[in-house]
Amino acid sequence: MIIKIAWRNIWRNKRRTAITAASIFFAVLFSVASESLNRGVFDSMIDSTVSFYIGYIQIVKKGYWEDRTLEESIEFRTELKNDLMNVKGVDDIVPRLESFALVSYGSLTKSTMVVGIDPQKETQLTGLSKRIKKGVFLEKNDRAVMMTEGLAEKLNVEVNDTIVLISQGYHGVNAAAKFLIKGLVHFGSPELNTKFIFMPLTTAQQFYGADNRITSVVLDVQGKDQAQVVFSDLQKSLDPKQFEIKDWKAMMPEIISMKEMKESSNKIVMFILYLIVAFGIFGTILMMTKERQYEFGVLISIGMKRGILAFTIWLETMFLGFLGALIGIAISYSLMYYLSVNPIEVTGDMAATYAKFGLEPLLPASVDIDIFATQTFIVFILTSFLALYPCLSILRMKPVQAMRA
Secondary structure (H helix, E strand, O other), X not given: OHHHHHHHHHOOOHHHHHHHHHHHHHHXXXXXXXXXXXXXHHHHXXXXXXXXXXXXXXXXXXXXXXXXXXXXXXXXXXXXXHHXXXXXXXXXXXXXXXXXXXXXXXXXXXXXXXXXXXXXXXXXXXXXXXXXXXXOOOOOOOOEEEEEHHHHHHHOOOXXXXXXXXXXXXXXXXEEEEEEEEEEEOOOOHHHHOOEEEEEHHHHHHHHOOOOEEOEEEEEOOHHHHHHHHHHHHHHHOOXXXXXXXXXXXXXXXXXXXXXXXXXXXXXXXXXXXXXXHHHHHHHHHHHHHHOHHHHHHHHHOOOOHHHHHHHHHHHHHHHHHHHHHHHHXXXXXXXXXXXXXXXXXXXXXHHHHHHOOOOOEEOOOOOHHXXXXXXXXXXXXXXXXOHHHHHHHHXXXXXXXXXX
């Protein structure tokens, strides 16, 4: 009966109900929008960085990550391939052989990172073939290389020029050879764009005298959530004395630190937002309480128990909170979903900064369910707490004074 009365009461004054529900609706909308856009931007940044090169998970020999030498390479045996491919969630495995070398053309010499790749697997993982700006993409058995544009500019070379690579191979063997430049690739990040030379994996193994050896295996998995599951499974199945499993968090500590710092500052912003929201909701509740003082005084005078009246008013406020939160979820989810599919396009200097670091100049929103659930729950709890004010007013109310007000 009390629930029924409370529900009917909120529709007695539709204007008051609309104002109170609207304040709660905007509270949910603003808090969700702030968190959704913040998470969406960082998720996009992480996905872009991962898709450029490192992948979500890499398998390396124990100790390789510290030394990065060919002496810490892995024999790419069939058993290892099968073990990795049998892990649920792994779509493919992408082998690489990485080492440093000196690259020369004419009188110019620069240091570079040489990466031996399986061209087909690599482009499926990172879309490397789409980054070709001049020339053509590598074939599996080519004795040729691709070079990043920034490095090519430093050496003053073009497609079809021949460069000399000099390095130290596996077990200290001399590595020196000439290679034709088959294509130039472009990375948005200035650091990456002056760093790499790519060649087919078998060619790199021959050059470094590292037959059937690789320095890392990148696992092709579908997103961060899947990567976490695969990472946990690999920790159970791979021998920790032989291999190290590196996830994207361990390989990109600077981005994780930036994200944590941004989340910390965002908490301060959210606190201020909640403070403003609380005053807004409290203002509407205070207005409702003052408007109904005469009504409350009459009800108490004719014998209605204060506790039942206070509980009824609390239920009314909670119904309003539920109504505002429900509308807030529906509209904010629709809006954030639209922004996730059609991100806000950044222009001007900010767009140039995004492009400089190889990021799309977009501000996408995240539609992770926990964002909507958490923000709605917080606003709902805030409303529940503020709903105690009219209850306390009723418990302290003097009916005669209330009816005179």
